[in-house]
Amino acid sequence: MFGWAIALGIIALIAAILGFSGIAGTLAHIAIIIFVIALIATIVLFVLGWMGARRVVDGK
Numbered sequence: 001m002f003g004w005a006i007a008l009g010i011i012a013l014i015a016a017i018l019g020f021s022g023i024a025g026t027l028a029h030i031a032i033i034i035f036v037i038a039l040i041a042t043i044v045l046f047v048l049g050w051m052g053a054r055r056v057v058d059g060k
Helices: 002-018 021-058
Strands: none
Touching: 002 021
């Protein structure tokens, strides 16, 4: 997901340089949304993995 966000950000930057401001703005917003979703998913999975590892170590 982070790769998608980076790719869309680069495409938005190129579109902005070429003068396609509407497309650039839309792609930039989509890239931000994907980045936030990926960041939240990463944090949630990190916490779940940490909690699972604690259970294995504690033997519960």
